[in-house]
Amino acid sequence: MASRFAVHIVCSDQPRNGKSLLARVLSDFLLLDGRDPFLIDISHPEGTLRNYFPGRTVLVDFSNIRGQMKAFDTIMQAPGRDYVIDVSSPYLDRFCEAAKNLNLSDAFREVDLAMAVFFVVDAAPDSLKAAAWAEKMLKADIFVPVRNTAVGSALPARFDGMTLNMPRLDPELHAIIENRRFSLRTFLQGDEADVPVRLRPRLKDFLQSVMTELRAVAPALSLVRLRSGAA
Amino acid sequence: MKPTLILVGADKGGVGKTTISRALLDFFARKNVLTRAFDTENPRGSLKRFYPAITEVIDLENVAHQMKVLDTMETANVPVTLVDLKAGGLSYALDIFERIGVLEAARNNQFTLGLFHIVGSSIASLDEIGEISKYLNGIEYVVTRNFINETNFFEWDQTTHRKYFANLPKAQEIDIPKLNEMAYEQIDLSGVTFKDFIENRAADGQPGKFSFVLRGYARKWCSEIDEEFARVKMVQDLLTGGRGTPAA
Numbered sequence: 421m422a423s424r425f426a427v428h429i430v431c432s433d434q435p436r437n438g439k440s441l442l443a444r445v446l447s448d449f450l451l452l453d454g455r456d457p458f459l460i461d462i463s464h465p466e467g468t469l470r471n472y473f474p475g476r477t478v479l480v481d482f483s484n485i486r487g488q489m490k491a492f493d494t495i496m497q498a499p500g501r502d503y504v505i506d507v508s509s510p511y512l513d514r515f516c517e518a519a520k521n522l523n524l525s526d527a528f529r530e531v532d533l534a535m536a537v538f539f540v541v542d543a544a545p546d547s548l549k550a551a552a553w554a555e556k557m558l559k560a561d562i563f564v565p566v567r568n569t570a571v572g573s574a575l576p577a578r579f580d581g582m583t584l585n586m587p588r589l590d591p592e593l594h595a596i597i598e599n600r601r602f603s604l605r606t607f608l609q610g611d612e613a614d615v616p617v618r619l620r621p622r623l624k625d626f627l628q629s630v631m632t633e634l635r636a637v638a639p640a641l642s643l644v645r646l647r648s649g650a651a
Numbered sequence: 652m653k654p655t656l657i658l659v660g661a662d663k664g665g666v667g668k669t670t671i672s673r674a675l676l677d678f679f680a681r682k683n684v685l686t687r688a689f690d691t692e693n694p695r696g697s698l699k700r701f702y703p704a705i706t707e708v709i710d711l712e713n714v715a716h717q718m719k720v721l722d723t724m725e726t727a728n729v730p731v732t733l734v735d736l737k738a739g740g741l742s743y744a745l746d747i748f749e750r751i752g753v754l755e756a757a758r759n760n761q762f763t764l765g766l767f768h769i770v771g772s773s774i775a776s777l778d779e780i781g782e783i784s785k786y787l788n789g790i791e792y793v794v795t796r797n798f799i800n801e802t803n804f805f806e807w808d809q810t811t812h813r814k815y816f817a818n819l820p821k822a823q824e825i826d827i828p829k830l831n832e833m834a835y836e837q838i839d840l841s842g843v844t845f846k847d848f849i850e851n852r853a854a855d856g857q858p859g860k861f862s863f864v865l866r867g868y869a870r871k872w873c874s875e876i877d878e879e880f881a882r883v884k885m886v887q888d889l890l891t892g893g894r895g896t897p898a899a
Contacts, residue, residue: 485833489864496863522867 660736758789
């Protein structure tokens with residue numbers, strides 16, 4: 421049987437390229453799927469995810485050992501749920517180093533937690549190198565390079581492997597969904613009042629497009645785990 | 652195989668003698684090499700706190716206690732005897748061992764005698780090496796630079812180093828990396844061995860509640876130390892029964 425729970429890590433080497441938005445969509449996707457994700461926001465001191473997911477988010481200062489304990493001990497002490505970790509770009513190196521030093525992928529496997537990484541590959545060619553480095557360091561069950569159309573991507577158009585494509589989101593919609601009280605999940609559930617009628621189809625298209633691609637990750641994850649004999 | 656007596660010491664205090672003794676006992680435990688230990692921090696040894704089952708606290712100035720260590724090496728059926736010398740006890744131990752013929756017996760290959768000399772960064776530590784060099788013939792001498800206190804060996808420039816090591820061509824040198832402070836504190840506080848801490852086992856043998864992160868850092872530290880210890884010839888002999896370098 422495939423693993424029931426997974427740790428989803430959203431990261432990039434560059435700032436402001438849609439990581440936190442993807443982490444939000446991913447978390448709402450899991451919630452809509454009836455799962456119970458807990459969010460670990462490694463973007464101290466900003467911590468925007470707490471606004472959207474109060475009560476299920478912890479803000480972590482990863483620059484010190486206590487922060488690392490707050491992040492990873494939380495997961496290891498309660499592996500029976502899903503996790504979403506949003507790693508802001510200044511902490512990527514430190515996060516990957518810690519994951520390697522702590523044999524994080526093996527530790528997760530020991531408690532039957534799968535590990536999926538979503539790396540937003542930015543437009544700069546170095547971002548592709550950073551993605552390759554992060555893949556090597558994190559040793560996740562599945563590593564998904566992400567193209568965000570809004571910022572461009574150094575990821576080749578023909579990439580052999582699973583990718584995730586984020587379509588461009590209307591700037592007007594950006595401003596609306598950034599409101600701390602706006603929930604993507606409740607919007608999809610029919611609470612559309614905060615979005616002008618003319619923009620609603622665009623937001624729905626965006627969310628459904630990303631969520632459709634996210635839907636493909638779980639079976640791929642199960643397959644990888646079955647092949648490795650870990651499931 | 653000949654028994655092995657390992658001394659761990661320094662004349663300078665606070666350089667991490669007991670930590671290295673614990674690391675050595677832990678290393679041998681992980682490699683399934685039986686050990687027994689003597690703690691000369693009389694009357695209350697800190698090594699005994701971590702290894703109560705195999706450690707005895709002794710007073711090395713007491714002849715009966717010297718006999719406990721030295722006269723039982725053959726009969727103890729344990730290949731490694733480790734003595735954690737208290738601060739300032741290194742020169743004294745070597746001097747008394749020279750006078751009662753222990754060093755001579757080691758030179759005659761009756762047993763293997765190793766010394767892990769824990770040194771700090773200061774010239775005082777280098778002076779210590781000079782002071783004990785007269786005893787070192789026939790001893791496997793391992794200069795152990797301990798970085799556990801974030802020591803910076805800035806004073807060990809090449810010229811100074813050459814000067815002090817000129818008379819010690821067979822000296823081996825190893826480095827002990829720094830262990831994360833919080834991990835170190837949690838291990839100390841709980842009084843468990845490094846191995847038990849990594850395996851999340853409390854001192855009473857019950858499952859522990861130690862931090863996954865701190866256990867991870869302790870595991871990484873131990874694996875780095877393992878590499879250092881495995882470079883020491885005496886340790887290689889113990890792991891292979893004297894048949895040469897252990898397989899990787």
